[in-house]
Amino acid sequence: MATTGGGEDEAAKARRRVEDTVYGDPMMRSLGIVVEEAEPGRVVLSMTPTPQTANWYGIVHGGAIFTLADSAFGCASVSRGEETVANHCHVSFLSPGSVGEQLFATAEERYREGRNGIYDVTVRTAGGRIVAELRGWSRGLPPDRAPRIVGNAETV
Numbered sequence: 001m002a003t004t005g006g007g008e009d010e011a012a013k014a015r016r017r018v019e020d021t022v023y024g025d026p027m028m029r030s031l032g033i034v035v036e037e038a039e040p041g042r043v044v045l046s047m048t049p050t051p052q053t054a055n056w057y058g059i060v061h062g063g064a065i066f067t068l069a070d071s072a073f074g075c076a077s078v079s080r081g082e083e084t085v086a087n088h089c090h091v092s093f094l095s096p097g098s099v100g101e102q103l104f105a106t107a108e109e110r111y112r113e114g115r116n117g118i119y120d121v122t123v124r125t126a127g128g129r130i131v132a133e134l135r136g137w138s139r140g141l142p143p144d145r146a147p148r149i150v151g152n153a154e155t156v
Contacts, residue, residue, distance in 0.1 A: 011039045014079040018043055021075050028071050031064065035075075041109030043076040048102045060097030065132050069121045072105035073136035076119050082140045084117065089136040097123075097131050107136075115140035 008016075018038035022028045022045065031053070037044040045068060053064035069091060077084040097103055104124050111118040117138040123131045 013081065014038050014040045017081060018075045018079055021078060022071070025071075027067065031067060033068060033071055036104065038075065038079060040080045041076060041112070043072050043079060043107045045072045045075065045105045045107075046102055047105075049097055049099050051099055054099050057096075058099070060099060060103075060131075062091075062093055065093065065097055065103070065123055066091050066134070068103060068105045069107075069123050069132055069134040070136070072107035072121050073119045073134060073138070076107035076109055076121075077117050077136070077138040080112075084115075084138040084140050087137050087139040089134055091132055091134045093132050094130050097125070102126050103131060115142075 015035070015038040019035050022033055022035050031047055032050070033045050033047045035043070036046050047064075047068045049060040049064060053060050055061040070086065070089065073089065074084075074086060077086075102125070104126070105121055106124070107119050107121040109117060110120055117140075119136045119138065121132075121134040121136065123134075125131060
């Protein structure tokens with residue numbers, strides 16, 4: 001493992017950044033999103049959908065699935081320490097999620113150059129069934145536009 005001058009390896013720093021992001025974000029906390037794995041450029045988050053995340057058909061609302069996938073994308077994009085925002089994403093819903101059935105979103109960095117990044121996210125059930133695929137494009141913020149934490153919300 002690569003170690004920095006402070007003694008903390010890059011994987012540990014990435015994990016800390018991702019945990020700070022997830023557990024400091026009101027939306028992710030409200031959905032019960034949990035950090036399962038984190039390393040530079042790769043993140044696995046999970047969520048167990050509650051009845052409050054169901055749509056009128058009784059399956060998990062696409063917005064809840066999208067939020068899990070988008071959260072994994074965002075966490076992977078900040079895992080290296082750069083402040084980023086999403087500038088575009090595309091999601092495909094492939095099969096329904098069920099209330100009470102844990103979902104896992106795995107985000108992997110595909111491209112990172114300058115201030116641009118591309119990340120692919122797969123949302124699966126614990127049994128491996130694919131629920132959704134997301135591709136997200138990130139943009140690094142210039143240092144003078146880095147977010148400022150205000151209470152439980154960030155302002156840019």
